[in-house]
Amino acid sequence: MTTREEIAGGLAEILEEVAGVNPDDVAEEKSFTDDLDVDSLSMVEVVVAAEEKFGVKIPDDEVPNLKTVGDAVSYIEKSQKA
Amino acid sequence: MNHGSVSSGSKILAFGHYQPSQVITNEDLSKVIETNDAWIRDRVGIGARHVATTESVADMAIAAAGKALAASGLTAADIDTVIVATCSSIDRCPNIATRVAAKLGINAPAAFDLNTACSGFCYGLAAADHAIRAGASRNALVIGAEKLSDVVDWTDRTTAVLFGDGAGAAVVTAVQDGEEIGIGPVVWGSAPEKGDVLKIEGWRPYIKQEGQAVFRWATTAIAPYAQAALDRAGVQGKDIAAFVAHQANTRIIDGIVKRLDLPNAIVLKDLVESGNTSAASIPLALSKAIERREVPSGAPVLLFGFGGGLTYAGQVIRCP
Numbered sequence: 561m562t563t564r565e566e567i568a569g570g571l572a573e574i575l576e577e578v579a580g581v582n583p584d585d586v587a588e589e590k591s592f593t594d595d596l597d598v599d600s601l602s603m604v605e606v607v608v609a610a611e612e613k614f615g616v617k618i619p620d621d622e623v624p625n626l627k628t629v630g631d632a633v634s635y636i637e638k639s640q641k642a
Numbered sequence: 643m644n645h646g647s648v649s650s651g652s653k654i655l656a657f658g659h660y661q662p663s664q665v666i667t668n669e670d671l672s673k674v675i676e677t678n679d680a681w682i683r684d685r686v687g688i689g690a691r692h693v694a695t696t697e698s699v700a701d702m703a704i705a706a707a708g709k710a711l712a713a714s715g716l717t718a719a720d721i722d723t724v725i726v727a728t729c730s731s732i733d734r735c736p737n738i739a740t741r742v743a744a745k746l747g748i749n750a751p752a753a754f755d756l757n758t759a760c761s762g763f764c765y766g767l768a769a770a771d772h773a774i775r776a777g778a779s780r781n782a783l784v785i786g787a788e789k790l791s792d793v794v795d796w797t798d799r800t801t802a803v804l805f806g807d808g809a810g811a812a813v814v815t816a817v818q819d820g821e822e823i824g825i826g827p828v829v830w831g832s833a834p835e836k837g838d839v840l841k842i843e844g845w846r847p848y849i850k851q852e853g854q855a856v857f858r859w860a861t862t863a864i865a866p867y868a869q870a871a872l873d874r875a876g877v878q879g880k881d882i883a884a885f886v887a888h889q890a891n892t893r894i895i896d897g898i899v900k901r902l903d904l905p906n907a908i909v910l911k912d913l914v915e916s917g918n919t920s921a922a923s924i925p926l927a928l929s930k931a932i933e934r935r936e937v938p939s940g941a942p943v944l945l946f947g948f949g950g951g952l953t954y955a956g957q958v959i960r961c962p
Contacts, residue, residue, distance in 0.1 A: 599685060600853065605861070608861070
């Protein structure tokens with residue numbers, strides 16, 4: 561089972577690779593668009609990479625609900641338990 | 643009328659293209675809708691697009707086809723099939739293919755339009771190749787022509803910045819016995835369950851697109867199909883001299899390239915100056931690159947179209 565910290569760490573790696581985000585800036589309360597400057601297309605790339613990394617499905621409809629890093633961590637955590 | 647003799651395959655003799663003279667830059671667009679050059683270049687990679695003022699879809703198709711025919715060494719009398727890929731022709735009948743034939747003086751060809759949106763040219767190329775293999779054609783004109791400015795909602799800043807007008811054409815001919823085949827097996831298909839993410843619907847029709855969903859599909863689904871086109875042609879990625887993807891978005895093209903192994907290919911990005919011209923984008927980009935002498939004659943080139951439907955098609959060709 562992956563912990564929230566491990567999921568957040570994995571997302572930080574993805575964000576660095578896909579959108580050049582400094583991993584030190586990644587925290588659960590940060591907004592992808594407003595705080596981390598991840599645009600809508602980079603967000604899709606983050607989601608696709610997260611699906612592969614965590615073995616979960618994140619449908620298109622769900623992407624707009626993932627506003628903060630914490631939202632994404634919670635969704636991935638919930639999906640892994642399901 | 644066709645000649646009735648089957649062939650082992652086909653090849654492309656020549657390309658031609660046409661773009662309207664009016665250029666609309668991102669700067670021009672920013673004066674009429676809330677957008678700016680940096681935003682468009684960063685998200686999509688487009689810097690400008692050509693927009694038809696007086697030309698119709700047929701006019702652009704005729705101009706591109708005329709140039710391809712002149713460059714091919716064939717004459718109108720040799721052509722027995724005309725295929726026009728378009729999703730933006732407002733006129734439905736007579737179709738664009740017969741208008742092209744009438745204007746170029748092509749006598750009694752099989753003439754049809756096909757609509758698979760942005761993948762149309764590769765579908766058309768496959769249809770011509772198959773007709774030649776079946777003995778239903780010897781020499782075909784395949785044209786992608788679009789006047790998307792007619793179906794763009796100029797008040798929708800999410801789509802108005804994306805599209806342009808233009809046409810590209812190829813002359814396809816049967817290979818002689820023992821001659822190398824110049825059009826590889828097509829890999830084609832669709833994802834109809836996702837069809838709603840890109841529409842030109844209703845009356846009066848406007849383009850509507852769910853950009854994120856299209857981006858996701860294009861950057862994840864297409865690369866394996868493009869790899870299949872390489873495999874079916876028996877060509878290795880390292881031997882591909884140029885990759886011509888549908889010209890929708892530089893980040894989509896980069897995303898596909900990242901998943902393929904094409905170390906020696908130039909990757910065409912004509913959308914920077916032409917916008918997304920749907921079915922016209924692949925022949926337009928390649929015709930211009932050939933004119934600039936960027937792709938050597940005989941070199942293997944990977945074409946891959948994808949778009950509304952959601953449809954896709956692609957094949958390896960030998961550059962004329």
